[in-house]
Amino acid sequence: MIQDAPDPAAAARLAGPFPVDPAVLAAIRPMEARDAPQVARLHHASMGRSLWARLGLPFLETLYEVLLDSPRFLAFVYEEGARVRGFIAGSTDTPAMYREVGRAHTPRLAMQAARRVWRDPGALVLLHQTSRYFEASGSDIPAESLFCSFEPDLRGTRVSGHINKVLFDDLRSRGHRYVKVTTEVDNPGSNRQLAHWGFVVDRRFTFYGKTMVRYVLDLEASPRVEPVGRHPAV
Numbered sequence: 001m002i003q004d005a006p007d008p009a010a011a012a013r014l015a016g017p018f019p020v021d022p023a024v025l026a027a028i029r030p031m032e033a034r035d036a037p038q039v040a041r042l043h044h045a046s047m048g049r050s051l052w053a054r055l056g057l058p059f060l061e062t063l064y065e066v067l068l069d070s071p072r073f074l075a076f077v078y079e080e081g082a083r084v085r086g087f088i089a090g091s092t093d094t095p096a097m098y099r100e101v102g103r104a105h106t107p108r109l110a111m112q113a114a115r116r117v118w119r120d121p122g123a124l125v126l127l128h129q130t131s132r133y134f135e136a137s138g139s140d141i142p143a144e145s146l147f148c149s150f151e152p153d154l155r156g157t158r159v160s161g162h163i164n165k166v167l168f169d170d171l172r173s174r175g176h177r178y179v180k181v182t183t184e185v186d187n188p189g190s191n192r193q194l195a196h197w198g199f200v201v202d203r204r205f206t207f208y209g210k211t212m213v214r215y216v217l218d219l220e221a222s223p224r225v226e227p228v229g230r231h232p233a234v
């Protein structure tokens with residue numbers, strides 16, 4: 001069950017400033033095309049029921065490759081040695097980013113998706129409902145944290161907190177006042193992290209039989225966020 005952050009003031013009290021470990025911060029860098037296989041693996045392993053994951057690993061890999069072409073895509077990886085062990089993927093404007101990527105890369109994405117859909121027709125239904133998802137999750141706040149995943153033994157160690165900070169600082173440095181995140185009600189790790197960050201529950205909606213919750217963080221008011229850009233996308 002989610003623990004609702006009851007109001008912005010209470011959420012802000014819960015979220016004090018974020019103590020940064022410089023060594024962890026140094027291991028975080030912008031995502032690059034060469035990371036797509038490892039990022040797809042992490043995405044698939046922990047978000048296997050999501051639409052994009054149901055379309056299979058090759059689809060996910062292609063998706064990340066083409067998203068990296070968009071200047072609206074802001075993504076970072078956490079790397080130890082040559083191994084990517086966690087990532088965050090966000091956008092300065094998700095619907096515009098997907099429209100742009102769709103215009104440029106539909107044949108490539110459709111080819112990968114088609115390979116999967118004949119074995120998992122349910123994914124096709126989900127695909128059709130994607131536009132409804134954007135409607136329900138709202139277009140009033142363009143900046144979004146879309147996906148975040150860490151290897152299981154890194155969860156709860158605050159490494160993920162650092163990568164959130166890097167994304168949110170970057171969005172703030174670009175002038176965004178708010179960031180939104182949508183997650184499933186029954187994802188305790190995600191709900192706990194968002195509550196600790198001071199996100200407030202903004203709305204709930206049902207998507208493909210699952211109850212989703214949309215969280216919003218006021219980047220300007222958050223004691224954890226500073227306007228620091230660390231991503232080259234312009």
Ligand SMILES: CC(C)(COP(=O)(O)OP(=O)(O)OC[C@H]1O[C@@H](n2cnc3c(N)ncnc32)[C@H](O)[C@@H]1OP(=O)(O)O)[C@@H](O)C(=O)NCCC(=O)NCCS
Nearest residue numbers: 046147148149150155156157158159160161189190193196
């Ligand atoms: C969602 C996910 C990224 C959250 O990451 P995480 O590793 O738990 O995050 P953190 O370690 O930064 O912890 C978040 C907060 O919870 C606290 N916390 C972590 N484990 C805790 C525990 N067992 N008990 C109490 N508090 C705990 C941390 O101290 C931190 O609080 P703080 O920011 O005030 O210090 C991670 O669980 C994950 O990879 N899940 C699989 C993928 C997924 O579900 N992604 C979300 C959908 S997009």
